[in-house]
Amino acid sequence: MSSTFGTLFKVSTFGESHGKAVGAIVDGCPANFSLCESDIQPQLSRRRPGQSDMTTPRDEADQVTILSGVENGRTLGTPIGLMVNNRDQRPGDYGEMSNVPRPSHADFTYQMKYGNRASSGGGRSSARETIGRVAAGAIAEKILSERYGTRITAWVSSVGDIDARDLAGEGVAREQVDANIIRCPDEAAARRMIELVAATRDRKDSVGGVLTCVAENIPVGLGEPIFDKFEAKLAQAMLSIPATKGFEIGSGFAGARMFGSSHNDPFLRRPDGSLGTATNNSGGVQGGITNGEPVVFRVAFKPPATIGLAQESATFAGEPAVLEAKGRHDPCVVPRAVPIVETMTALVLLDFVLRQAYRNA
Amino acid sequence: MSSTFGTLFKVSTFGESHGKAVGAIVDGCPANFSLCESDIQPQLSRRRPGQSDMTTPRDEADQVTILSGVENGRTLGTPIGLMVNNRDQRPGDYGEMSNVPRPSHADFTYQMKYGNRASSGGGRSSARETIGRVAAGAIAEKILSERYGTRITAWVSSVGDIDARDLAGEGVAREQVDANIIRCPDEAAARRMIELVAATRDRKDSVGGVLTCVAENIPVGLGEPIFDKFEAKLAQAMLSIPATKGFEIGSGFAGARMFGSSHNDPFLRRPDGSLGTATNNSGGVQGGITNGEPVVFRVAFKPPATIGLAQESATFAGEPAVLEAKGRHDPCVVPRAVPIVETMTALVLLDFVLRQAYRNA
């Protein structure tokens, strides 16, 4: 297990899907910063299942409690304990799975790594694990917003074969993202995505998708080459989110098909006198360090592994078996992944801000 | 700066493009393991520029010296100091660049982050930085090979718009990769790639490409959820390599377009009695932990930023300027990236092997 992330703004999380609680400790948070539970709750609520019939109907209030580190509405600079109780414990739903590891799920690998696994739900591999980091990241978001006016906005840019048009340069706001249940600000694409997810759900299947995320108003100079380059830690953060299979920044895989003469981002003077770039194929990073342009990246999510459709597979002992997941499961996780991607981005950003501080002192 | 990688097999690197030396310290290497300089040299030589007219003609012998940690051909378990002298110091070549940051290069961001930058070459952002990690990774490769028969093989799967056919399941060997100068085992595609790079070089431009890497015979159970999931640290490792813009594992971005019923990898009993999967959309990882199937991933490299073609850009002060890089520069870095991707993979793998050891004890 490695449930701690960050060098100076350090987040440690805990919690399985069906234990007593999930949560996190945020160590290294700057002091004297205004904070209360209602600053954290919105992203938790956006992450919560049961927001629409796009997602699993498991109803979880997910109310966060601050256990420490805050007094009279101000951070003390000491560790902030964050806890969300688990209310919905129905191990029975998952009973059948015990002898048959779910294909492409973590059942088999957890069993092999730890010599056991949580008897119900996904245990630590469940999406419920992300609550701790979303709560911690919501704190980071608030600090970044107040200090630099940083805006981090993710949205669903594809579901299955349906692509939204490219909105990366259009200053998408969270309100636009939340305007529909699939969280795609291209309304035409959103409608088709919603139909696709509904049809997928009806035939007890699941479908993948891609998120695009843009972070604006971030300081120049973030990132710690060579191993902790900005995009390297961002990639780690994104690939630590359940169900992710890919990450690209700026031009990404498409950039690998380009020539330098068209890929290079020429410098120019911005109206405020600072140096900017005319294009942003770099996605806001050069040499592993932010250059002040928006950070633009995409994250690929595979279709959820747990599906109601019958699947031919095998037991742990290798005997052929057919698996049909009971209960209701998310046919598509990408709408709920939006706040996870945003808050993980905030964790990466703020940690780099603090790591850079001694150079600017 | 963060020039240390790994938790138990810890690699710290040093060195600029035009200083006295580059190198690394490997801390935590298992003891009593046979090691000499000729075990390390081959990957350094494959990384070296000047191997063909595909790559920059800068001639560097890149002979590694082991400074410590090995006695009588055996590792002591103490830190292994590794050093490669810099022989080719021609700062003059780069003099012109001082006032004009190269577009999409690290000149601007290093200046903003550190308040200075190396006056010649790319300093720490130069590809020469990778020597330390390639040397360290070559040690990891050898240990993995001896213990588990691990084979890590990367190759060029696309250059510009030219794609090789999918070779991920064909057990490609390094000899096949090195059979041509572009390091693509699909000979037909290789010829076209070589032509493309030659044409690109002739018009003083550069071009990007993609590497595919397959790691076989690796233990089940590697990876430390949640933040150090196997693919998360692998992504960090890959995005820490200069010029990378994307990473995907298994089905990757294509997987985001699939349905769960076709994406899931059904389990089956392997001939040796262990549990394997019929397909490998997971790319060898489930829940952030290796499942024993080959680890398959791809890394996108942008076209090199330094080109001879005239580029309109701006000075640090924001004045318009035209930049024409003097000297000879790599028109395409992907062939030389092959050993870098392989050795970084080995560093990720071996560190996870050591981190898992206490669970198997």
Add this chain to the structure above:
Amino acid sequence: MSSTFGTLFKVSTFGESHGKAVGAIVDGCPANFSLCESDIQPQLSRRRPGQSDMTTPRDEADQVTILSGVENGRTLGTPIGLMVNNRDQRPGDYGEMSNVPRPSHADFTYQMKYGNRASSGGGRSSARETIGRVAAGAIAEKILSERYGTRITAWVSSVGDIDARDLAGEGVAREQVDANIIRCPDEAAARRMIELVAATRDRKDSVGGVLTCVAENIPVGLGEPIFDKFEAKLAQAMLSIPATKGFEIGSGFAGARMFGSSHNDPFLRRPDGSLGTATNNSGGVQGGITNGEPVVFRVAFKPPATIGLAQESATFAGEPAVLEAKGRHDPCVVPRAVPIVETMTALVLLDFVLRQAYRNA
């Protein structure tokens, strides 16, 4: 803040004296290990104030709850969340202190470091902070005991000028330690210590003391030179406990007065065939690595800073002020420090056990 300790068995703690709760996350705990709250509670109860009139009468039940990481009485290998609610919140007692930093307390330095401090009690600098680590360390103790028969026993070896006789070689058991309220197994000395503490309390003063700790049945080979030598991390662990001013191992400061010919510990064959030493001036470590002999060390605790006696001091602004602490305060912390020293020792030991595992694999 740096509230995380350990490389593989990683403990992160949270909690102020008067917030909602204190606790810890234990990450990296081996799986399939029998654990329930009653395994942890005894050391928490020994740490608790109000056990005798030697210590502060603040009554705190300090009941621990396991929030995650354990299912059906077995560890999952996932993070173990541990929480103890704060029940006794009486900020009023401490109101007077707000303008006058308590001499030799953390009021001034916290204010200077963080630009604030908890308005009541000691906040994070309170001894109540230690609950999280004691709970975590109790888990480590249990694992060490089951695997190696490790016994870790600390006791009070001096209070003020009263010294117990040297008991380091006598196999002291915890029952003997707990046989009196001062936790000194030398009954004659214990009586005098208890009288001294009572007299000190009656005149509203405080007094310091020394703990001796012996850890037996520990594996050979623990410790990670050069910076994480066994005694180096043990010293860090001990000096992280509130009110500590000194650490010595084996011969310690007395050893600095000796000659090599009498200080060296000659090797001899133990009855079981292994190599032991005839004396133990080394205190169980040589070259930063355990040699299998008992680890023996001492920790010095200063007298508690908060006393009822009037003290001439100054306000934050530098104005002269007289401070008289209200309420009841510990006149002597060393009896309650016993479980803290023991559990911190266990954290150091188990982390090194896990770090050594790959070498023994």
Add this chain to the structure above:
Amino acid sequence: MSSTFGTLFKVSTFGESHGKAVGAIVDGCPANFSLCESDIQPQLSRRRPGQSDMTTPRDEADQVTILSGVENGRTLGTPIGLMVNNRDQRPGDYGEMSNVPRPSHADFTYQMKYGNRASSGGGRSSARETIGRVAAGAIAEKILSERYGTRITAWVSSVGDIDARDLAGEGVAREQVDANIIRCPDEAAARRMIELVAATRDRKDSVGGVLTCVAENIPVGLGEPIFDKFEAKLAQAMLSIPATKGFEIGSGFAGARMFGSSHNDPFLRRPDGSLGTATNNSGGVQGGITNGEPVVFRVAFKPPATIGLAQESATFAGEPAVLEAKGRHDPCVVPRAVPIVETMTALVLLDFVLRQAYRNA
């Protein structure tokens, strides 16, 4: 092995006593700081053996080379590679020791931990290991001196039973320390110490001693509670130095015999308006954080384990054996430990300065 120290100013060292070289990488050093080899050399030369007949006559020039991270006399902010070649390789001297582990030396524990050990000298456990950290610490010293006027001065305060008078409050300068070969500024005591060491050497024995160190002009607010309290990391740093057995800060073990009313350090207004303390039993730290008063601590060194006197011991196999070390060995290491203690203190201080920077930003 754990050969890396520091969170932001990170030092990784390498090198055995008889390999090709020893050295270090300093990662995270602030940029644009004036640095050349002659800034580092003085402390290396003070550490060097053969400075007097007090110390081993092994003649080592110990000239440091900066391999990277500095250009035109300024730090780049990139890793600084530091190397000192080993010139004096005489494995023969130590040949006899191969079957008989030296009592109280690291021969036995290295063999047990790593399954091997360097065949000559102490390998990594040799005092020669300290060269890397002294070089790195000399850089930290220079930065602290230029930024804050920090002065770090250690001296020998006891050898065997001979104690110097208490000089901690007298502003001892390095010139005074170096005025005699035992490095004790109390000239009367120094003469007796020198005589004691000479007599000890003549009878082929060794003797221990204590160093006192004072660090003045350091910022308020350094230290990261709870596990990285200032004194906790300082204790770790000191106990990582070969041959150390104890550490105490401020009143130390003597403080454990005091009452709070006399131990507490009353606050008062300093002439510059800041808050200071009338006494300094705290040794410059309260609650794990520096308070601006001088940091005062002592480190106990045992007598060197390698002596020429015949010692009865045992072979690795447990057979009785008599050991008589050939060659010439240090009868007393404390004079040479002076620069090691000073530079390790600087490493602790500067790392905390950088970690605190984001709070002061």
